[in-house]
Amino acid sequence: MKNAVGREIPDFLLEGGKEVYQGKNYMDGKYVQKATPKTRRYEKPQESKIVETIKDALIACGARDGMTFSFHHHLREGDFVVNMVMKAAIEELGLKDLTIAASSLGAAHDLIADYIEEGKVIGIQTSGIRGRMGQVVSEGKLKTTAIIRSHGGRPRAIEAGEVHIDIAFVGAPTSDCVGNSRGIGGKSNCGSLGYAMTDAKFADHVVVITDCLVDFPNMPASVEAIDVDAVVVVDSIGNPKKIASAAARISQNPRDLMMAENVAKVIASTPYFRDGFSFQTGVGGPSLAANLFLEKYMDERGIKMGWAIGGICKPMVELLKKGKIGKVIDVQDFDLDAVNSINQTPNHFEMSASQYANPANKGAFVNKLDFVVLAALEIDTGFNVNVLTGSDGVLRGAPGGHPDTAAGSKVCIIVTPLVRGRMATVCEKVVTVTTPGDCVDVLVTDYGIAVNPLRPDLIKCLDDAGIEHVSIESLKEKAYSIVGRPDDVQFEDKVVAILEARDGTILDVIRQIKPYTL
Amino acid sequence: MIKRPTPERFRLRRTMMFMNAQKPGLIKDAYIYGCDSIMLDLEDAVAENQKDAARFSLYHALTTIDYGKTEVIVRINGLDTPHWQEDIRVCVAGGADGIRIAKCESAQDVKTVEAAVEAAEKEFGVEVGRTLLMAALESPKGVLNAYEICSASDRMFGVAISGGDFRKCMQTKFDPSGIDMLVARGQMLMAARAAGIQCFDTVFTDLDDNEGFEAEVRQNKAMGFDGKSLINPKQIRLVHEVFAPTEKEVLQAEAMVSAFREAAAQGIGVFTVNGKMVDVAFIPGAERTLKLAKACGMYEGDLV
Numbered sequence: 001m002k003n004a005v006g007r008e009i010p011d012f013l014l015e016g017g018k019e020v021y022q023g024k025n026y027m028d029g030k031y032v033q034k035a036t037p038k039t040r041r042y043e044k045p046q047e048s049k050i051v052e053t054i055k056d057a058l059i060a061c062g063a064r065d066g067m068t069f070s071f072h073h074h075l076r077e078g079d080f081v082v083n084m085v086m087k088a089a090i091e092e093l094g095l096k097d098l099t100i101a102a103s104s105l106g107a108a109h110d111l112i113a114d115y116i117e118e119g120k121v122i123g124i125q126t127s128g129i130r131g132r133m134g135q136v137v138s139e140g141k142l143k144t145t146a147i148i149r150s151h152g153g154r155p156r157a158i159e160a161g162e163v164h165i166d167i168a169f170v171g172a173p174t175s176d177c178v179g180n181s182r183g184i185g186g187k188s189n190c191g192s193l194g195y196a197m198t199d200a201k202f203a204d205h206v207v208v209i210t211d212c213l214v215d216f217p218n219m220p221a222s223v224e225a226i227d228v229d230a231v232v233v234v235d236s237i238g239n240p241k242k243i244a245s246a247a248a249r250i251s252q253n254p255r256d257l258m259m260a261e262n263v264a265k266v267i268a269s270t271p272y273f274r275d276g277f278s279f280q281t282g283v284g285g286p287s288l289a290a291n292l293f294l295e296k297y298m299d300e301r302g303i304k305m306g307w308a309i310g311g312i313c314k315p316m317v318e319l320l321k322k323g324k325i326g327k328v329i330d331v332q333d334f335d336l337d338a339v340n341s342i343n344q345t346p347n348h349f350e351m352s353a354s355q356y357a358n359p360a361n362k363g364a365f366v367n368k369l370d371f372v373v374l375a376a377l378e379i380d381t382g383f384n385v386n387v388l389t390g391s392d393g394v395l396r397g398a399p400g401g402h403p404d405t406a407a408g409s410k411v412c413i414i415v416t417p418l419v420r421g422r423m424a425t426v427c428e429k430v431v432t433v434t435t436p437g438d439c440v441d442v443l444v445t446d447y448g449i450a451v452n453p454l455r456p457d458l459i460k461c462l463d464d465a466g467i468e469h470v471s472i473e474s475l476k477e478k479a480y481s482i483v484g485r486p487d488d489v490q491f492e493d494k495v496v497a498i499l500e501a502r503d504g505t506i507l508d509v510i511r512q513i514k515p516y517t518l
Numbered sequence: 519m520i521k522r523p524t525p526e527r528f529r530l531r532r533t534m535m536f537m538n539a540q541k542p543g544l545i546k547d548a549y550i551y552g553c554d555s556i557m558l559d560l561e562d563a564v565a566e567n568q569k570d571a572a573r574f575s576l577y578h579a580l581t582t583i584d585y586g587k588t589e590v591i592v593r594i595n596g597l598d599t600p601h602w603q604e605d606i607r608v609c610v611a612g613g614a615d616g617i618r619i620a621k622c623e624s625a626q627d628v629k630t631v632e633a634a635v636e637a638a639e640k641e642f643g644v645e646v647g648r649t650l651l652m653a654a655l656e657s658p659k660g661v662l663n664a665y666e667i668c669s670a671s672d673r674m675f676g677v678a679i680s681g682g683d684f685r686k687c688m689q690t691k692f693d694p695s696g697i698d699m700l701v702a703r704g705q706m707l708m709a710a711r712a713a714g715i716q717c718f719d720t721v722f723t724d725l726d727d728n729e730g731f732e733a734e735v736r737q738n739k740a741m742g743f744d745g746k747s748l749i750n751p752k753q754i755r756l757v758h759e760v761f762a763p764t765e766k767e768v769l770q771a772e773a774m775v776s777a778f779r780e781a782a783a784q785g786i787g788v789f790t791v792n793g794k795m796v797d798v799a800f801i802p803g804a805e806r807t808l809k810l811a812k813a814c815g816m817y818e819g820d821l822v
Contacts, residue, residue, distance in 0.1 A: 254751035258551060261755075446550050466815050482547075 005384055005433045007508045010495060013145075019505045024407055024438045027503040032360050035161025037204045040229065048177040049231045054088040054209065057230040058167070061205035063089060066097040067166040070203060072195035073104035073128070074171070074183060074332060078242030081171035081209055083111045084234065090120045099123030099144075101163050103154060103195035103353065104398055107131030108242070116142050125163055127151055128398030129388075129497075137496055138394040140512035146497035148388060148395075148434075148510075151331070152357025152364060152404035153502040155198040159360065162504065168203035170196045170223050171237045175210040179228025180221035183333075183350075184343060186212025188238045191312075191333030191342040193222035197352035200227040211237045220343070222350060244336045248313035250292055251285035255446050259286040259415050262444045262467075263373055264293030269465035270458065272370040272410050273297070276306035276326070280366075280405055283313050283334050284375040286415045286444075291315040298324060309356065309365050310401070312338040312348075320348060329365060331356040331401075357404035359502045366401070366408030374402055376416045378430040381472050383437030383452045385414060386430035388499065391423050393489040393513045395497065399434040403502050406439035411458065418445040424479035424486070426472065431489055432499060433508045447478050490514040519581045525589070525615035525650050527675045530554050530813050531716060532745040532761045533754050534591065534678075538563035540572040545579045548588070551751035552758075554813075555589035560605050561596070561620050569601050573608045580612030591652070593618040597627055603634055609649065610638035616650035616675065621683070623660045628653060628670035635673070652676040652718075656683035661702045664709030677710050678747060679703060681720030694730055696737050707742050716744040725750055735760045762814040763807050771807035774800055775821045 001009050003020035014020065051057050069089070071082050082102065089095045098120060100112065104127045113132035115121040122143035127150060129137060137146050149157060157163045172181035173188045183193040188211055200206050200223045208223065208231045217225075251257065263286065267273050279294070281287045292315070298304065305325040308316055312330040314337035319325045327347045333339045341348050357366045366372075377397060378386040385406075388397045406412040416425045426445065441458055443450045450472040451459045462469050491511035501507040533553040537544045539560050548556045558579070564572040576592065592614045594605035598621070609617050619631050631651060639646045651673040655661050661679070668677050679702055685691055690698045703719065710717035719738045722731045731753065738746055739760050746757050763771070773791045778801050781789045788797045811817035 254551065257752055446547070 003506065004438070005382065005436045005507065007433060009506045009509060013495065013498060013506060013509070021436065021501045021505045021507045024436070026505065027359070032160050034159050035164065035202065037165075037202050039204060046178070049179055049228060050177050050213075051230045051232055054085055054207075054232050054234070055092045057207045057232050058089055058093055060230050061167050061207060063093060063095060063167060065095055067095070068099040068101050068123070068164060070165040070168040070199045071100065071102040072170065072193070072199065073102060073106070074190040074193060074195060075188065075238035075243050076190075077106050077108045078188075078239035079106075079108045079171065080236060080238050081169060082109050084209070085169050086112060086115060086121070090115055096120045097122050099125065101125040101165060103151065104128035104400070105130070105133060109133055119143060125149065127154065127400055129395045130397065134395035138510070138513045140492070140494050140496050142496065145495055148399060148497055148499045150357065150399045150403045150502045151195070151353050151401040152359055152366065153500055153504065155352070155354035155358045156360040156502065156504060157500070158198050158202045159354070159358070160504070165199055165203035167205040167207060168196070168199035170200060170206060170208045172208050172210040172223065173237070174212045174214045174218055175208045175231055176214055176216040176218040176225070177231060178216060178225040179206070179208045179223070179231050180216070180218040180225045181208050181210065181223040181228075182218055182220070183222055184339070185214060186210070188212070188236065188240055188243055189336075189339045190243050191339035192330050192350045194331030194351055194356065195353045196223055198354045200224070205229045207232065209234055209237055211235060244333065244339045246335065248283055248288060248315065248335045250289050250315060253285060255417065256285035256289050259417070259444050259446055260289030261293045262449060263287075263290040263413055263415050264297055265465070265467055266413060266442055266444065266449065266462065267294060267371055267411070268297040268301075269461045269467055270411055271461070273301075273303075275303040277303070277370045278306050278368060279308050279371050280310040280369060280409075281316075281373040282375050283311060287373045287375055288313070288315060290373050290415070291319065295319065295324065309351075309369065312342070314338065317341045317345065317348070320345060357401050357408070357502070359404070359407070364404075364408065366404045369405060369409040371411045371413065372405040372409040373413045373415055374406065376414050376425065378425055378427055379414055379416065379440070379443060380427050380430045380437075381476050383440040383443070383472065384430050384433040385435040385437075385440060386432045388434045389432040389510060391431070391486070391489070392516075393431055393491060393510075395510060399499070403435040403439065406435045407502060411442065412440050413442045413444060414440055415444045418447045418475060418479045419483050422483050424476070424483050426475045426479045427486075428476060432510055434499060436501070436507060443472060443475070445475060448475055450475055490516070520584050520613070522585070522590070522613050522615065524645070524648060527650055528716070529589065530809060531589065531676065531718065532813075533748055533757050534718060534745060535748045535751065535754065536563070536593070536721065538572075539576040539579070539592070540564050540568055542575060542579070545575070546583060549585045551754055553588065553748065553751070553754050554745065555591055556585070557591050557593055557618060557747065558614075559593045560601070561593050569595070573604065577608050577612045580614055589615045591616040591618055593620055593654070596621040597630060602631075606631065606634045607638045607641070610635060610644055611642045613644070614649065616652060618678070619651060619653045621656045621660070622653035622667055623657060624663050625666040625670035628667055628674065632671050632673060647673065649673065650675050652678065654678050654680045655702070655706060656680040657687050658684075661705050664706050665712055668709045668713035668715050674713075674715050676716035676718055676744065677706060678718040679706055679720050684720075694733065696734065703741060711742070717742070719743045719746045721747045721749050722753070723749060725752070732756055732760070758814060761810065762816065763811050765816065767807055768811040768816055771804035771811070772817070772819060772821060774804040775808060779821075
């Protein structure tokens with residue numbers, strides 16, 4: 001069955017009432033029955049929940065074959081937790097048929113590719129999938145169909161019981177002996193623990209793994225002891241150098257700066273750019289540099305940003321400290337400046353992924369967002385964006401908060417160079433639709449700006465401000481005139497992953513890659 | 519093959535951005551930054567043993583990349599090198615809009631280049647006279663001979679000073695006040711205006727000194743320069759901002775030009791605009807202001 005972005009969704013995936021993507025806000029007003037976990041009572045006073053090893057924690061939580069384990073990705077490419085837990089479960093306890101439900105996975109988890117090939121891990125549900133894991137899933141080696149969700153779609157699915165977490169593992173930079181956990185302090189600081197919060201509330205069992213045990217009570221806690229079954233103290237939960245990078249610096253690349261300046265110009269031309277406006281930006285070169293130019297426009301107009309959300313890094317923290325932003329609320333921190341600021345700088349707060357972006361709750365921040373500036377691997381003439389699959393069709397990215405912020409914001413701006421090496425970023429048809437075109441409003445490239453025809457109001461804003469813009473078709477033609485028109489990527493029939501829209505419908509499928517032959 | 523339109527001898531040239539002709543990543547789409555002219559360099563940016571490779575890169579850029587309305591000039595190697603003749607052949611064969619003569623010191627230098635350009639135009643079947651010329655003055659001798667250089671050929675559209683070499687010759691160094699180059703800039707400007715061609719200032723090399731750059735650009739504008747050479751795309755915006763006319767100047771120019779055209783149609787030579795006497799002598803200046811305003815997005819009428 002064809003969905004609203006023109007993708008053919010095989011019927012067998014729709015058995016059991018799953019629907020295809022119908023367009024933005026399709027589920028609005030519907031009711032959801034939330035799933036409740038089955039949790040153990042700890043009535044008898046307990047001095048400590050510390051157990052010796054991860055294996056002991058798994059046993060204490062009744063780990064067995066076929067279970068679903070959840071993880072969060074605040075430790076990013078420095079994460080040791082996923083591998084430690086899966087190793088203990090598979091190699092020490094001999095478990096099999098396991099499913100990993102993570103907020104994101106990366107190259108740090110190449111080991112899991114082996115467990116997939118051995119048939120020990122049979123399910124993957126995640127936002128990001130990269131490295132060897134992306135490769136083996138794309139090769140069709142995962143026993144079940146992987147599910148890719150956005151950061152808002154994941155807590156929605158957890159709350160609705162579409163994914164039931166048997167044991168949630170929380171990698172915590174600090175914890176006390178009963179499991180009150182924070183992202184701050186210790187040696188593996190990551191700042192926010194926003195992605196772990198919903199997991200802890202909806203999992204049957206919760207295990208905290210920390211490398212820094214602190215005195216009780218560890219307050220204010222991001223994950224609370226009331227939800228925690230066991231605490232394990234290990235030598236190290238991650239490589240600090242890869243957890244929080246050195247301060248994100250604003251690009252000096254003239255191409256990035258030019259695009260960033262145009263992003264700021266577009267923002268300043270709209271009526272939403274007024275005192276108290278809200279903003280989110282990615283950490284890519286031109287997206288981050290947009291901060292710099294936006295600040296100039298804010299100063300010129302004498303206005304301040306009301307609040308900013310996101311993944312947060314240094315330039316945003318600096319604006320907060322200068323008093324140019326009212327509040328910063330974040331679900332993840334990308335660099336040391338952000339890590340050291342959250343819950344320390346006045347008005348810099350932590351939030352859960354659900355509070356950030358869940359389309360099924362009653363007040364996600366993204367729904368109050370004025371502007372979001374995002375990148376893209378590919379964008380097609382229907383303004384559909386791909387941030388998941390490479391030009392070879394292999395899984396190597398993450399929708400993250402992209403579809404959530406695009407759908408919720410009043411103005412979603414994609415900023416990307418027109419071509420990357422020999423690849424056209426603006427193309428006829430993206431390999432995978434990760435953010436539907438009805439949520440994307442403006443495209444800024446180094447060769448020109450295009451506005452989605454669905455937004456005549458924004459077209460007028462740009463015209464009134466004298467900002468030149470062209471059709472997205474002409475940008476696509478320009479891209480092809482430079483790098484040539486590529487052949488379509490070849491796939492086998494087998495569906496290896498479902499790309500779920502944030503509302504739970506099916507936006508696209510990823511099929512097994514076909515080895516390329518000349 | 520890309521066919522560029524016939525070059526315009528007198529056009530807007532506020533910004534001329536230098537780029538190494540050997541760097542495909544830079545030159546492949548230099549027009550996106552919105553400078554008026556790009557200056558593809560075969561001279562100092564290219565190592566001695568890479569001159570030939572740079573010419574190949576240049577030729578392919580000129581013949582395969584559509585630079586659109588951005589003017590494409592090439593800086594060739596000096597007449598005291600073994601490279602300049604081949605440089606000229608490549609420029610003409612590729613269809614560059616103009617050639618910048620490095621280290622120009624006399625009218626004869628211009629004439630020598632002109633003869634080689636004409637020979638190349640005939641060799642490659644290019645319309646004779648199509649390729650424009652400009653001269654870079656880099657020594658006291660060049661500055662002293664500025665007028666004869668500026669008026670040496672009908673192909674000449676402008677003259678520029680090269681600060682680095684000139685300061686070396688004068689045994690001075692960069693001074694934020696501009697005193698180090700004051701006489702040279704003044705002399706060159708007078709010569710260019712006397713010969714009726716354009717005049718461009720040297721590059722500002724400290725990319726981190728935004729205030730110094732702005733001060734120099736403002737001084738350039740006050741002295742009467744037409745534009746400035748640049749080394750980085752991020753310098754473009756400020757030059758365009760500084761060189762933009764004021765709103766009042768645009769309104770005045772518009773009033774003058776439209777009044778003149780009406781008056782001329784009625785056979786009237788001298789008339790008044792907003793109480794000021796205006797005659798034909800004011801019109802080229804007013805038209806220049808309107809063209810500049812149009813390029814800066816400040817004027818959308820059809821008088822120019």
